[in-house]
Amino acid sequence: MKYFIYIIAGFLLSSGVFAHGMSDADKQKILDAGHLQYFELGASHMLSGYDHLLFLFGVIFFLTKFKDIVKFITAFTLGHSITLVFATVYTIQANYFLIDAVIALTVIYKGFDNLDGFKKYLNTVSPNLLLMVFTFGLIHGFGLSTRLQQLPLPKEGLILKILSFNVGVEVGQVFALTAMLLILAGWRKTKSFQRFSNAMNFGLILLGSLLFLMQLHGFSHTAFPDDFPLNRDDHYHAHNEAESPDPLRNYKKNILNEENTHQHGSDKPHAH
Secondary structure: OHHHHHHHHHHHHOHHHHHHOOOHHHHHHOOOOOHHHHHHHHHHHHHOOHHHHHHHHHHHOOOOOHHHHHHHHHHHHHHHHHHHHHHHHOOOOOOHHHHHHHHHHHHHHHHHHHOOHHHHHOOOOOOOHHHHHHHHHHHHHHHHHHHHOOOOOOOOOHHHHHHHHHHHHHHHHHHHHHHHHHHHHHHHOOOHHHHHHHHHHHHHHHHHHHHHHHHHHHHHHHHOHHHOOOOHHHHHHHHHOOOOOOOOHHHHHHHHHHHHHHHHHHOOOOOO
C-alpha cells in the first residue's frame, strides 16, 4: 500500500498535475459547443480532478452501508452543485490557486478525521460529518466554477450548459466512486486493511499537504509576479521542462540573444 502512496505522490509532483485546469484545447472546443460537449467536459474534469477524488475517497473509506454512502455523497453533490451553478451564473470569482489550496485542506481534514484525530489529538468530539461534507461540497463546487469560468462561456443558454457540465461532473463522480467502492470492498476482506488503513489515511494527509503547498506556490506566482526571475509563461514552460538536464536552457539562449542584440545595437557606428 505504501507503494500506491508513492505512485500518487510522484504523480502530484509531476508537471502534468497542472492539467487539472482548463487547457487551451478545452477553450477551443467549447466555442459554440452544445450540451453534449459541456457534459463531456464535466465528466472528464471530474475524472481528472485528483483533489475532488481524494476527498471522496476519504469520505467513503469507512462507509459500508449503501444508505450511508448515498447520504454523504448526496450532501457533497448538493453542496458543489449549488456553488457551481450560482457562482458561474453570477460570475463570482476568486484566485483558483487559493480555492484549490482550500480544497487540499479538505483532503487533509478527511484523513485526520478518519484517523479519529479530534478525539486522539484534540481531545474533542469531531464536528457533524454530514454537515462538514456538505460545507466542503460548497467549496469544491466553487473550485469547479472558477475552472469553468476560464472558458469563453456564452450568454445565451448559459444555465442549461452549466447544468449539462454539472451532470457530466456527477456521471464522472459515479464512475470514480464505483471503482473506489469495488477496490475498498475487496480490500476490506483482507487482513491488510486493518494494518494499512491508518497508513492510507496518513497518506491522504500527506497528499493533501503536497497539494496545498503546490497551490500556494502557484498563487505566489500569480499574486507576486515581480518577485520571481521568470515571467508567468516562462515559469510554466520551466515546470514542463523540469525533467531535462537543463530546464532553463531555452531561456538562457533567449537572454543571451537579447543581450547580444542590445550590444550590437549599442555598437553601431555613430553618424559623422
